[in-house]
Amino acid sequence: MKPNVKAHIYVLAANIIYGINYSVGKVALKEMSPLAIVAFRVCCAFLVFFAAHQIFIKENVDRADHKKFILASLFGVAVNQMLFFTGLSLTSEMHASLIMITTPLLVLIMAWVILRDPITITKSIGILSGAAGVALLIISGTVADNSTASAFGDLCIFINATSYAIFLVIAKPLMKKYAPLTLAKWIFFYGMFMVIPFGFNDLQQLSFGEISTQAWLALSVVVFGATVLAYLFNILGLRYGSPALVSIYIYTQPIIATMVALMLGTDSLTLPKVISAILVFAGVALVSRSSIAIPAAEPEAKLK
Secondary structure, three states, X not given: OXXXXXXXXXXXXXXHHHHHHHHHHHHHHOOOOHHHHHHHHHHHHHHHHHHHHHHHOOOOOOHHHHHHHHHHHHHHHHHHHHHHHHHHHHOOHHHHHHHHOOHHHHHHHHHHHHHOOOOOHHHHHHHHHHHHHHHHHHHOOOOOOXXXXXXXXXXXXXXXXXXXXXXXXXXXXXXOOOOHHHHHHHHXXXXXXXXXXXXXXXXXXXXXHHOOHHHHHHHHHHHHHHHHHHXXXXXXXXXXXXXXXXXXXXXXXXXXXXXXXXHHOOOOOOHHHHHHHHHHHHHHHHHHHOOOOOOOOOOHHHHO
16 A cells, blocks of 8 residues: 555544544543543553553664654643643634644644745645635534633634644654654653643542543543544554645544534535535645655554
8 A cells, every 4th residue: 555545544544533532522521620631541541552562562762862752742742632622621612623724734834944844835725725615614504613612712722733733743753763652652651741740630639430421431532542543543644644644634523523413413414514525625635745755664564
C-alpha cells in the first residue's frame, strides 16, 4: 500500500473516533470534572502504551531527544487535552466545531515558521474549501447547539487548536526516527507528570462507586478510543503524511458527527449538508496533493 494511502486511512480512522468523542465526552463531563477526566485519561493511556512498547518495540531514544519529547507532550497532551475538555465543558459543541477549523491554518503557519514549508496557492484553496464546507454545515444548523457558550470556553478551544497544530509540526521530525509506540509512550509519560498536578484534587474528590455505568462507558471510549487508538492512528498518519494532511481531516469531524446523528435518528439529511461534505473532502484532496513531502517509511518491523 502506498504511503499516502496509508496516511489517509489512519487519519480518517482517528477522526471518526474524534467525531464520536464530542458527544461521548459530554456524557463523561456530566459526572466528572474536565481535569479529572484528563488526568485519568492520560495515566491509563500511558500504561497501555508502556505495556505495548515493552512487548512489541523496546526501542530506546537518544538522550538529546528527550527535550523534544517533553515539548511534544506539553503541546500534544497537557495543554491540548486540558484545554479541550475545559473548553468543551464551558462552551457549545457548535462553537467548538467552528473554532477547531482554525487548526489547519495554524498548522500551515507553524510549518512555515518551524519547517520552512511554503504556503502554496493550492493549499490555501484547499483550506478555504474545507472551511466553507464546515461553515455551511454549522450555519445550516447541522450541529445542534443545546448548551450555553462562553467566551472563556471558546478561548480554551482556540488555544487547544493552536497547541495541537504546534504538536503536529514538532512530532513530524520525531516520526522519522522512532516508531509510533515509542513516540506515544514518551509523550504520555511526560504528559502524565504535567496533568496530574492539575487533576489530582479533582480525582480525589470523585466517588467512583457513584459514577453511573453510562459515564464509565463514555470514559472508556475517551481513554481507549479517543486517546490510545486515535493517537496511534494520528501518529501513523503523520509518519506517512504531513502535518497539513493530519490537520485538514479535522474538517471531517462535524460530518462524522452528523452521520452518527442520522443513524440514531436525531437528525435529517439536507442539501446544505451534502454540499458541505463535498466541500470538505475537496479541501482534503487539494491540501493532501500539495502537502509536505512524505518521508521514506521505516522498516515494517518497527511498526509492529
